Amino acid sequence: MNIRQYINKSMSYDEYLSLVTNLLEHGKTTGPEQTASRVEYSKLNLVRMNRVAKTLVHNDEAFESVAMVDLPQTWLIVTEGWCGDAAQNLAAIEHVASASEAIKTRYILRDENPELMNEFLTNGSRSIPKLIAVDDASGKVLGTWGPRPATAQSYWNEMKEQGIEKAQLSENLQRWYNADKGVSLQKELAGLAKEWSQALL
DSSP states (O other): OOTHHHHHTOBOHHHHHHHHHHHHHTTOOSSSOOOHHHHHHHHHHHHHHHHHHHHOOOOHHHHHHHHTOOSOEEEEEEEOTTOHHHHHHHHHHHHHHTTOTTEEEEEEESTTOHHHHHHSOBTTBOOSOEEEEEETTTOOEEEEEOSSOHHHHHHHHHHHHTTOOHHHHHHHHHHHHHHHTTHHHHHHHHHHHHHHHHTTO
């Protein structure tokens, strides 16, 4: 797969936010499934993204670690406006990526790019957000992350095993995100960024 073709047609974070905002002004969301529930999720997520960006707790250790990354790379994030986990994590991704001038983030929609998504499934699922780290020089995929921090994923799996209903699962996960304030993801991405930068050595 030539992943550069997807990077070339991707957008910045600000462009992604503008796209979601403009679609909502016309009663729409991203993707082909234009249901009332997805539009409502997208509205909620836009509010959530803005709140997460304001309440995110800066982690010095993670920031300093990522600041040392000097391998030019692109973090291509596959997402959709209606995705709850995307709304919770994108601001933290942007924050930690901003620590290094070598890292740039780009965004692309899942349902408009099924071939890309199918190359980066999570346990056979088209889960998002999915971050794909790409070496700028070679176009090689350095690694991936997603769709949620490992601690959050473990919590989700435990709840599912306990038979907790989906609505309660989502509410509990929302509480986890609110309490965590993006710290877990910052630490996780800092460790991965270090690994990815050493992948070509």
